[in-house]
Amino acid sequence: MENNNIPGRCNVDAGSRDRLESLTMHEMTIVAGILRIVEDQARAAGASTVNTIELDIGDLAGIEIDALRFCFEAARRDTIAADAELVINRIPGRGHCPQCDIDVPVEYHVAVCPECEQALVEVFQGRELKVKSINVD
Numbered sequence: 001m002e003n004n005n006i007p008g009r010c011n012v013d014a015g016s017r018d019r020l021e022s023l024t025m026h027e028m029t030i031v032a033g034i035l036r037i038v039e040d041q042a043r044a045a046g047a048s049t050v051n052t053i054e055l056d057i058g059d060l061a062g063i064e065i066d067a068l069r070f071c072f073e074a075a076r077r078d079t080i081a082a083d084a085e086l087v088i089n090r091i092p093g094r095g096h097c098p099q100c101d102i103d104v105p106v107e108y109h110v111a112v113c114p115e116c117e118q119a120l121v122e123v124f125q126g127r128e129l130k131v132k133s134i135n136v137d
């Protein structure tokens with residue numbers, strides 16, 4: 001079954017088992033992608049071990065950090081990143097209101113300008129999901 005839901009932060013059933021399982025599947029897919037990038041880069045650098053993986057994750061990227069760390073702990077075994085430390089940089093949501101010509105904080109995907117209260121805000125920051133750097137030996 002395909003699950004295209006982006007996890008929200010205000011679901012009433014946040015503790016339900018179904019939601020937890022779908023969250024973990026979502027994060028597991030992301031972790032698998034991260035580990036693939038890390039292994040490719042480490043091999044390209046001729047490294048034998050990965051010490052640190054630094055990620056940029058936007059607050060609007062739909063990622064549960066706890067679930068991501070949980071999946072990373074499980075998935076990194078038997079990889080070149082088995083002993084790697086995971087460093088996560090949270091990137092706050094930011095957007096620009098063209099009507100007021102100001103930048104405003106954004107907490108949800110549909111952002112309303114706090115000045116003019118119009119939903120014209122164009123989000124330019126907070127959807128990041130990338131491997132920023134890795135440290136290898």
Ligand SMILES: [Zn+2]
Nearest residue numbers: 097100113116
């Ligand atoms: Zn505005």
